[in-house]
Amino acid sequence: MAARNTRLMRCTPDDLFAVLSDGWLYPVWVVGAARMRDVDEQWPREGSRIHHSLGVWPVMIHDETEIVEWDPPRRMRLRPEAGILGRGVIRIDARPHAGGTAVTIVEEPVSGAASLLPRLAWKPMLVARNHECLNRLAFLAEGRREEREARELDHRTSTPDPAEGTASPQAQEDVRAAGI
Secondary structure, three states: OOEEEEEEEOOOHHHHHHHHOOHHHHHHHOOOEEEEEEEOOOOOOOOOEEEEEEEEOOEEEEEEEEEEEEEOOOEEEEEEEOHHHOEEEEEEEEEEEOOEEEEEEEEEEOOOHHHHOOHHHHHHHHHHHHHHHHHHHHHHHHHHHHHHHHHHHHHHHOOOOOOOOOOOHHHHHHHHHHOO
16 A cells, blocks of 8 residues: 555646646655756656655765656656665646645555565655655645736736826826816
8 A cells, every 4th residue: 555645735736737847846845855967858758757866965876757647737657766775656646626736646665675664664754755745845836826826917917008108098087087
């Protein structure tokens, strides 16, 4: 049985997938990923990879993660591989929900050292780690929503007037009626 976490985010599924589509953001939201080394030009297409490192300098493990399924705005499946630690499978599902998006991460080790441990050893660690991953992902996706909404509001309120600097006929009438 895999480790499963769900969190409600105040954003759209598109906001979430905009963050997931930027491979360079991976170490910002994935606990344990310390730095990016490279992102395939094709990212986030299926089969493309990101190359990152786990750990703390000077002890770092080079890792790479492959996209197995990319189906925005519904699902992303990843296959991370971290040397001796082994390979895992991660699925991120997004469902529209009242007030935002319900996001679920399901993760399980499938080979290497982590898979040899009993579930009672790895599952609580993955649940705790992915709880924080979802918090970080929400911070990024909700921030993206706020930026998008601010740009939309700015666009609506700053539509250029062809006679810039000249009051509209309605404003001129309001001034006359007020006796100003």
